Structure formats: C-alpha cells, structure tokens
Amino acid sequence: MSFDEIQLIRMIVAVVATALFVAASVIFLVYLERKVAGHVHRRPGPFEVGPHGMLQTVADAVKLLSKQPLKPDGADPVLFWLAPIAAFAPTLLLLLPIPFGPILTGFEVNLGLLLILAFSGINVLALCLAGWGSDNKWAMLGAARSVAQAVGYEIPLLLAVLAVTFTSGTLNLSEMVAQQGPYPWHWNIMTQPLAFFIYFVCAVAETNRNPFDLPEAESELTAGFHTEYSGMGFGLFFLAEYTNMIVVCSVCTALFLGGWQGPFLPGFWWFLAKMYVLLLVMMWFRWTFPRLRFDQLLNLNWKWLLPLSLLNLLGTALVMKLF
Amino acid sequence: MGEDVLGLWSLVKGLKITGAFFFSKQVTVHYPRAGVDNLATFRGPIELVPNPEDPAGPLCIACMTCAATCPTGAILVVKKNALKPVDAAPDQNKTARKAPKGPAKFTYDYTLCCQCGLCAENCPKGAIRFSGNPYCASINKKDFEFDLLEKFRMNMD
Numbered sequence: 008m009s010f011d012e013i014q015l016i017r018m019i020v021a022v023v024a025t026a027l028f029v030a031a032s033v034i035f036l037v038y039l040e041r042k043v044a045g046h047v048h049r050r051p052g053p054f055e056v057g058p059h060g061m062l063q064t065v066a067d068a069v070k071l072l073s074k075q076p077l078k079p080d081g082a083d084p085v086l087f088w089l090a091p092i093a094a095f096a097p098t099l100l101l102l103l104p105i106p107f108g109p110i111l112t113g114f115e116v117n118l119g120l121l122l123i124l125a126f127s128g129i130n131v132l133a134l135c136l137a138g139w140g141s142d143n144k145w146a147m148l149g150a151a152r153s154v155a156q157a158v159g160y161e162i163p164l165l166l167a168v169l170a171v172t173f174t175s176g177t178l179n180l181s182e183m184v185a186q187q188g189p190y191p192w193h194w195n196i197m198t199q200p201l202a203f204f205i206y207f208v209c210a211v212a213e214t215n216r217n218p219f220d221l222p223e224a225e226s227e228l229t230a231g232f233h234t235e236y237s238g239m240g241f242g243l244f245f246l247a248e249y250t251n252m253i254v255v256c257s258v259c260t261a262l263f264l265g266g267w268q269g270p271f272l273p274g275f276w277w278f279l280a281k282m283y284v285l286l287l288v289m290m291w292f293r294w295t296f297p298r299l300r301f302d303q304l305l306n307l308n309w310k311w312l313l314p315l316s317l318l319n320l321l322g323t324a325l326v327m328k329l330f
Numbered sequence: 331m332g333e334d335v336l337g338l339w340s341l342v343k344g345l346k347i348t349g350a351f352f353f354s355k356q357v358t359v360h361y362p363r364a365g366v367d368n369l370a371t372f373r374g375p376i377e378l379v380p381n382p383e384d385p386a387g388p389l390c391i392a393c394m395t396c397a398a399t400c401p402t403g404a405i406l407v408v409k410k411n412a413l414k415p416v417d418a419a420p421d422q423n424k425t426a427r428k429a430p431k432g433p434a435k436f437t438y439d440y441t442l443c444c445q446c447g448l449c450a451e452n453c454p455k456g457a458i459r460f461s462g463n464p465y466c467a468s469i470n471k472k473d474f475e476f477d478l479l480e481k482f483r484m485n486m487d
Contacts, residue, residue, distance in 0.1 A: 054360070
C-alpha cells in the first residue's frame with residue numbers, strides 16, 4: 008500500500024464518518040431544539056412519538072420524504088433544484104478540517120480555516136438561487152435580505168477569526184487547538200474575549216438563526232427564500248441550517264474554547280461537550296430574543312460589529328508588536 | 331451610546347428570565363396520564379335532568395327548542411307518539427288520546443357539539459345540563475353518538 012493509497016482510504020473513511028456524524032447530530036439536534044423550546048415555554052415539547060418524543064425527528068423525516076416535491080410553474084428548473092443541493096453539499100466538506108480529537112481530523116490542511124470560510128460562502132449562492140429560481144416575490148425579497156445579511160456579517164466574522172490567527176500564527180485548526188491547554192484559563196477566549204463575542208454573534212447571523220432570521224421568518228415573509236420548497240427540498244435546507252450550526256459551533260470551540268483539550272476524558276468527548284454547550288446557547292438565544300428588523304440587523308453589523316472587530320484586530324496587532 | 335449599553339444589559343436580563351423558565355416546573359398537565367384539578371368550569375357533553383316527580387324519566391317535554399337552537403345541529407329529538415285509542419267511549423277519547431309529553435328518542439352527537447350551552451339556556455323546563463365529564467376520549471367516531479335516554483332505560487330495569 009503506497010502512501011497515496013493509504014491517504015485515499017483515510018479520506019474515504021473520514022468522509023463516511025463525517026456524514027454519519029452529521030446525520031446523527033442533526034437528528035438529535037432537531038429533537039433537542041424542540042425540547043429546549045418546550046422547556047423554556049414551561050411545557051413538555053414532543054412527548055408522544057417514542058419515549059419522551061425521541062422518535063419525533065424520525066417521524067418528521069418520514070413526513071418530509073413522503074411529500075411531493077413541487078416546483079412552481081414559472082420557476083427555472085435548474086436553479087430551483089440546484090439551490091437545496093448547493094445549500095447542503097458544502098456542509099460535509101466544511102466539517103473535514105475540524106479537529107474533533109487529537110487524531111480525529113478528517114483532512115488536516117494547513118489552510119483549514121480558510122477552507123471553511125471560503126466554502127461557507129457557497130451558502131450565499133444557494134440562497135440567491137433559491138430566491139431567484141422560485142418565481143415568487145417574497146422568496147426574492149427574502150433571498151435578497153438573506154444575501155445582504157450573510158455577506159455583511161462575514162466581515163466581522165473574518166476579522167475576529169483573523170485576530171485569533173494573529174495570536175496563534177497559523178490557519179491550521181489542529182495546530183490552533185494544540186496550542187491551547189486543557190483548562191479554561193489556557194484557552195483563546197482569555198486572550199480574545201471580544202473576538203469570541205463578535206464571532207458568536209456573527210455565527211448566529213450567518214446561520215440565519217433567531218434573532219437574525221428575518222429572511223426565513225414565517226410571520227414576515229412566509230418562509231422567505233424557501234417558501235416554494237416542499238418535501239425534501241425544504242428538508243435539505245433544514246438539514247443545511249442545522250449542519251451549518253454544527254460547523255460554526257465546532258469552529259468556535261476549536262478557535263476559542265480549546266477544542267478537544269480537557270483534563271480527564273479523551274478529547275472527542277470534550278469537543279462534543281463544548282460544541283453542545285454552544286449549540287444550547289444558540290437555542291437559548293432563539294427562544295429569548297425578538298427578531299431584529301432588517302435595518303436594525305444591518306445597523307448592528309455595520310455600526311457596531313465591524314468597528315469593534317477592527318479595533319480588536321488593531322489592538323491585538325499592537326499588543327503583539329509591543330510585547 | 332449609553333442606551334445601547336443598557337440595551338445590551340436588557341438582553342442579558344432576558345436570557346436570565348428564559349433560563350429560569352427552563353428550570354421551573356411545567357405548567358402543562360400530562361392529560362390523560364395526570365388528572366386535571368380545575369374542572370369546575372369544564373362543560374363536557376350534555377345530559378338530561380331526571381324529573382324530580384318521576385326520577386325514572388327525564389324532565390324533557392320534547393318541545394324541540396334545544397334541537398332548533400343548537401347551532402351545529404348536534405341534537406335530535408323525536409316526540410313520543412300519541413297512544414292509539416283502544417275501545418273507548420266518544421267522550422273518553424279526548425283524554426285517552428292526549429299525547430304524552432316526552433321524547434321517544436334523544437340522540438346527541440358530541441363531535442358536533444360546541445358546548446355553547448344554548449340548549450341548556452333556552453330549555454323551558456331546564457331539562458338539559460352539562461355533565462362536566464372531561465374523560466370522553468375514543469378512537470372511534472361512533473362512540474360519540476350519545477343516546478341521552480339510555481341512562482333512564484337502564485335505571486328502569
């Protein structure tokens with residue numbers, strides 16, 4: 008077995024394992040979201056389907072699969088059907104550079120962070136395709152707003168991540184995690200708290216989660232860019248959203264919370280625990296805050312997050328130069 | 331600037347409130363696993379009031395007001411027929427043929443009932459009341475076609 012063959016097999020195993028992880032995670036995450044929503048509302052959440060409602064996601068998946076995927080008459084068939092695929096396909100790739108454990112990296116790449124940031128831009132393209140290809144005014148509006156939001160919030164995200172790159176000197180996520188230590192005071196959040204805050208807010212906005220979910224708000228735009236999708240088309244957007252949440256929270260734990268580093272347990276469990284804490288915080292945000300109006304959303308980005316992230320970056324550079 | 335900082339603090343306060351809600355006791359009652367404890371105002375299906383002078387029969391005089399008032403047509407009342415005269419003298423016919431006032435049939439479709447109470451309100455005799463029974467559950471639609479005279483027939487046996 009030559010080196011290349013081993014690498015190929017390793018890649019294939021990594022992709023399959025990542026796909027299984029994504030599937031299992033999304034199934035659990037959808038259920039968790041509804042349960043968290045229920046308990047925040049002081050009600051039980053799903054309870055009947057399976058013990059304590061655990062099979063609810065399976066029931067939802069079967070429902071989505073059994074619906075007829077309709078396309079509106081005037082919609083462009085290529086664009087319309089390409090959009091959900093374009094939304095979901097890159098998400099698998101995004102999970103490959105992330106170090107889930109000391110040796111559990113799908114595809115160790117020196118520019119891992121850059122790969123993630125670049126491919127998450129494909130989501131914007133998917134939104135455009137969905138909105139334009141739907142032949143629906145509200146879908147178009149929703150897509151336009153979504154694109155403005157995604158593109159705008161990527162800038163402070165990039166600058167926050169850049170500040171961490173300055174301090175760690177590498178774009179390789181595995182090395183960034185290896186530089187941090189097992190205890191909270193060793194983590195990057197201690198040296199870059201503002202960057203963590205900005206990154207997290209931008210991450211919530213990038214994944215179109217409440218309070219930034221105006222583009223897909225049910226009461227505002229009848230589901231925005233995915234109005235015209237039913238059955239598995241919508242299912243793919245839904246899956247893409249949850250997978251993006253997982254990606255963004257994984258990157259956050261790798262960058263700021265020490266990734267797989269932790270005292271007693273093997274690394275993978277620490278990574279999972281930290282990722283799920285961040286996901287729970289995202290869900291907490293969803294069921295607490297009212298939705299931001301679109302101009303408020305953009306104001307927050309251009310008038311607050313961007314200057315703050317620039318200041319953070321300059322401050323980091325200054326401190327690094329002087330000390 | 332100041333009010334933006336205050337705004338940020340209000341977000342934290344909001345998170346504290348929902349966080350506290352997450353850990354507090356649920357308001358929902360898991361019916362039917364748990365019983366409900368505030369049934370005083372629950373109406374449920376209607377039932378016929380027994381006649382105080384003759385508890386074997388209902389107070390209902392089959393005037394059809396309830397059936398006419400019911401907005402969904404859930405009630406069906408059929409009057410009792412007059413008895414046929416049996417070898418009576420001409421002057422006795424009138425009393426013998428006086429129609430008994432009562433329902434021969436009183437069926438009620440609970441799937442149509444909206445529990446508005448118009449039947450009970452408008453009944454001239456006050457012969458209809460709500461049973462307050464919250465535990466009528468079934469997976470079969472036929473189980474909700476109640477025969478409200480059944481309890482009187484059963485008592486007569």
